Amino acid sequence: MDDNKRTTTKIQELTYELRIKDVMTKNIETVGSKMHVSHLRDILYDKRISGVPVAKDNKLIGIISIEDFIKCLEQNELDTLIEDKMTKNVKTLYADEPLVHAVMKFEKYGFGRFPVISRKDKKLVGIITKSDIIKGVLKKLETAYHDEEERRYRASHIFNDVVADEIFFKFQYYVEGKNFDRAGEAATGLKKTLYRLGLSPEIVRRAAISTYEAEINIVAFTKGGKIIAYLEPHQIRIVITDKGPGIPDIEKALKPGFSTAPGWVRELGFGAGMGLPNIKNFADKMTLKSTVEKGTRLEITVKLSDYRNED
Amino acid sequence: MINLKDIVQKLDLKVVSGNLDREVSAGYASDLLSDVIANAQKDNIWITLQIHLNIVAVANLQELAGIILVNGREPEESTLKKAEQENIPILLTELPTFEIVGKLYELGIHGTQ
Numbered sequence: 001m002d003d004n005k006r007t008t009t010k011i012q013e014l015t016y017e018l019r020i021k022d023v024m025t026k027n028i029e030t031v032g033s034k035m036h037v038s039h040l041r042d043i044l045y046d047k048r049i050s051g052v053p054v055a056k057d058n059k060l061i062g063i064i065s066i067e068d069f070i071k072c073l074e075q076n077e078l079d080t081l082i083e084d085k086m087t088k089n090v091k092t093l094y095a096d097e098p099l100v101h102a103v104m105k106f107e108k109y110g111f112g113r114f115p116v117i118s119r120k121d122k123k124l125v126g127i128i129t130k131s132d133i134i135k136g137v138l139k140k141l142e143t144a145y146h147d148e149e150e151r152r153y154r155a156s157h158i159f160n161d162v163v164a165d166e167i168f169f170k171f172q173y174y175v176e177g178k179n180f181d182r183a184g185e186a187a188t189g190l191k192k193t194l195y196r197l198g199l200s201p202e203i204v205r206r207a208a209i210s211t212y213e214a215e216i217n218i219v220a221f222t223k224g225g226k227i228i229a230y231l232e233p234h235q236i237r238i239v240i241t242d243k244g245p246g247i248p249d250i251e252k253a254l255k256p257g258f259s260t261a262p263g264w265v266r267e268l269g270f271g272a273g274m275g276l277p278n279i280k281n282f283a284d285k286m287t288l289k290s291t292v293e294k295g296t297r298l299e300i301t302v303k304l305s306d307y308r309n310e311d
Numbered sequence: 312m313i314n315l316k317d318i319v320q321k322l323d324l325k326v327v328s329g330n331l332d333r334e335v336s337a338g339y340a341s342d343l344l345s346d347v348i349a350n351a352q353k354d355n356i357w358i359t360l361q362i363h364l365n366i367v368a369v370a371n372l373q374e375l376a377g378i379i380l381v382n383g384r385e386p387e388e389s390t391l392k393k394a395e396q397e398n399i400p401i402l403l404t405e406l407p408t409f410e411i412v413g414k415l416y417e418l419g420i421h422g423t424q
Contacts, residue, residue: 181389184368188397191372208372209348216344216365269361274345281349 012100014140015133020102021095023136024116024126030055033062033083037072040082044069051127053115054086058123060115062086093128094119099136102128169197169231175215177224177242180268186227187212190238197231199304206282207236207302213275214240214298220265221245222295235284238300246292254280254288312336313419315377315400318356322404322414324379328391329400335376338420340412344369351375352423356415358408362386367393377401381408 029043030053043052044066051065064086072078072085093102093114105114116126171193173186191208195201211227218225218240225242247253253260254276261271280286285301312334319326336354341347342361351357353374359366362384370378377400380386386394386401394401404411 181364183365184372188368188371205372205374212368212372213345213348268363268365269342269344269359270365272343272345274343274349278345278349 010141010144011137014137014144015100015103016098018099018136018140019095020093020097020099020116020128021126022140023099023132024095024128025132026126028053028124028127030124031064031082032056033081033086035082036079037064037069037082037085038078040064040069041078050129051113053090053124053127054082055124060090060092060117060122060124062088063090063113063115065112090115092117095125099133102133106130106133166233168233171229171231173215173227173229175218175225175227175242177219177222180219183216183219184212186215190227190229194231194236199236203236203302203304207238207300210279210282210286210300210302211238211240213279214238214300216270217275217298218242220261220270225295234304236302236304238302240296240298240300242295244293244295246294246296247288247290248292250288250290315356315402318415318418318420319402321418322411324402324404327386327401327403328394329377329398331377331400333376333400335420337423338412338415339423340408348373350423355423356420358412358415360384360408362390364390364393366390367397367399370399371397375399379404379411381406381411 029047029049031039031043033054033056040052043049051063053060054062054064062083064082068085072080091105091109091111091114093105093116095116095118102114113127113129115124116128117123118125171190173189175186176182187208190211191204194204194207211229215227222242223244225240228239230237230239252258255273256277257273259271259273265271276288279300283300284303287299288296290296315333315335316331318324318335319331334354335356337352338358339347339351339355340358342359344361344365347357347369351373354376356377356379357370357375358379358381360381362380364387366378367390379402381404383403383405385403391401
């Protein structure tokens with residue numbers, strides 16, 4: 001179920017990401033309109049294709065399919081001209097359209113193929129069939145899969161590849177004061193990083209949520225600051241420092257529901273007086289030191305009780 | 312468990328972002344972000360009138376199933392962009408919180424307790 005869910009989304013994503021020109025067949029056979037239908041036999045049979053665009057000076061003027069050829073064969077009309085038997089109002093796609101447009105057109109018209117033309121000079125540049133789409137998506141999926149494998153390899157094997165008695169990582173994030181548009185970026189970044197290093201989801205969540213609350217405090221109350229996360233052998237230690245103004249009464253600040261947040265912060269849904277209490281809840285340890293006018297230093301520890309269990 | 316897609320259909324919600332192929336474990340309604348962080352749980356549907364960018368960060372951190380914005384409120388443009396980026400479903404309703412929570416309850420979505 002989970003797997004199914006992921007593939008569906010990934011493929012949908014890919015059909016938006018890929019362009020038609022990425023998957024179409026480029027070296028295509030074309031025929032001229034003044035050729036005889038009989039001429040198609042060799043092309044269709046030899047190349048094992050089911051339809052051929054009819055072109056004049058690289059411009060598409062029609063399309064003729066194996067079905068058209070068979071009809072002519074049945075009615076003994078192999079010596080008529082292709083232009084009399086071809087489909088003239090051909091539905092086409094532009095080379096730079098996302099692949100999903102092709103998917104939708106196939107669904108809508110039920111045709112076997114669409115000629116692809118360039119948007120700029122309307123010249124015929126390729127042809128796309130359903131099997132081109134499948135091949136293109138599979139190829140892209142394979143590449144994505146390899147990238148993912150490689151990334152995972154890198155992340156989780158760092159611990160095995162690095163030779164040291166103990167390994168420490170340090171991740172540093174800068175947080176702007178008063179800018180709520182970027183609030184949360186540090187916490188989200190740390191979350192992604194810790195996941196990639198193979199830490200358990202529960203540990204990552206607790207570290208990320210604590211970091212988020214601290215980050216919001218920097219944004220709401222200070223002139224800016226930084227967050228440094230240390231990944232140590234048995235714990236994540238997150239040190240948050242800012243440039244002031246500092247907290248006059250720490251005991252009060254730690255009380256659930258106590259807040260000094262100004263109106264504009266409250267309007268955004270912050271300032272409930274729950275930030276520091278939340279951190280206390282999610283972290284294993286929290287120490288807060290503050291000097292008025294100078295700044296505040298908050299240290300959060302989350303223990304890795306199940307550290308590297310996934311190895 | 313009920314799927315987000317079913318909820319959207321049954322309650323006639325407008326989808327503005329995210330993939331609906333997600334199961335919803337329970338619901339949580341609050342307009343205080345820290346409260347949501349403290350009390351909502353993974354895969355919850357969150358009902359709020361906040362439309363600011365940070366609702367996406369909260370949903371992302373808590374791994375919520377989706378966000379329902381009430382009273383016909385539309386997300387800010389930056390919120391929408393972030394939600395697309397992080398694949399967080401945002402759903403809109405004209406109803407106020409009390410009514411939409413009641414309807415969710417009727418569908419069998421209960422609270423976190």
